[in-house]
Amino acid sequence: AQKVTQAQTEISVVEKEDVTLDCVYETRDTTYYLFWYKQPPSGELVFLIRRNSFDEQNEISGRYSWNFQKSTSSFNFTITASQVVDSAVYFCALSGSSGGYQKVTFGTGTKLQVIP
Amino acid sequence: SQTIHQWPATLVQPVGSPLSLECTVEGTSNPNLYWYRQAAGRGLQLLFYSVGIGQISSEVPQNLSASRPQDRQFILSSKKLLLSDSGFYLCAWAGLASTDTQYFGPGTRLTVL
Numbered sequence A: 001a002q003k004v005t006q007a008q009t010e011i012s013v014v015e016k017e018d019v020t021l022d023c024v025y026e027t028r029d030t031t032y033y034l035f036w037y038k039q040p041p042s043g044e045l046v047f048l049i050r051r052n053s054f055d056e057q058n059e060i061s062g063r064y065s066w067n068f069q070k071s072t073s074s075f076n077f078t079i080t081a082s083q084v085v086d087s088a089v090y091f092c093a094l095s096g097s098s099g100g101y102q103k104v105t106f107g108t109g110t111k112l113q114v115i116p
Numbered sequence B: 001s002q003t004i005h006q007w008p009a010t011l012v013q014p015v016g017s018p019l020s021l022e023c024t025v026e027g028t029s030n031p032n033l034y035w036y037r038q039a040a041g042r043g044l045q046l047l048f049y050s051v052g053i054g055q056i057s058s059e060v061p062q063n064l065s066a067s068r069p070q071d072r073q074f075i076l077s078s079k080k081l082l083l084s085d086s087g088f089y090l091c092a093w094a095g096l097a098s099t100d101t102q103y104f105g106p107g108t109r110l111t112v113l
Helices: none
Strands: A003-005 A010-014 A019-021 A024-026 A033-039 A046-052 A059-061 A064-069 A074-079 A088-095 A104-106 A110-115 B003-007 B010-013 B019-026 B032-038 B044-052 B055-058 B065-070 B073-078 B087-094 B108-112
Touching: A003 A088, A003 A104, A010 A019, A019 A110, A024 A074, A033 A074, A046 A059, A046 A064, A074 A088, B003 B087, B010 B019, B019 B032, B019 B087, B019 B108, B032 B073, B044 B065, B044 B073, B055 B065, B073 B087
Parallel strands: A010 A110, B010 B108
Antiparallel strands: A003 A024, A019 A074, A033 A046, A033 A088, A059 A064, A064 A074, A088 A104, A088 A110, B003 B019, B019 B073, B032 B044, B032 B087, B044 B055, B065 B073, B087 B108
């Protein structure tokens, strides 16, 4: 069975601070994919990034960066110099081999509030 | 590019009334389609998925049903709504590979009174 744990339920930071959202996963699959989605107050889930289990290179996209470590089963997300527009709920997710459809397990989400 | 639509955006319905939520995808063929529900302040629960026309799989027993009458159309229905059906309903699409990314629609906020 797959499991995704986002232990931080809510985080508040002051604008321009850096913040890291934690994600720990469990899976027995050798090939799997990890995702981060952003859910702003409007509700739509916005896809941010996907990593496969064979690629442990960290990724940076503007102020966003992701740290994937198989040794600790973690896929953490860091926002540098946070902005008010970053306020949202962020979901980490895991997808494994399921034979024909994407069986995605979502974490419970971390609500980030960036205070101006 | 691909686009996913959901309607209505918001809906307020009395207990016992029927429900029909629609999801359509543009710009792709033979997508896998999904219905999720998100209760207030909670994570996402997969309700149904479909790998083709007329093929529906249910993840949890409940008061809802789904149908896929056309390749890019996915409908969520209920004959009689319960209070517990309130929530935010999200439709998603993905390609055929089991490793493809799911992309979500704007969602429908349903309140059952």
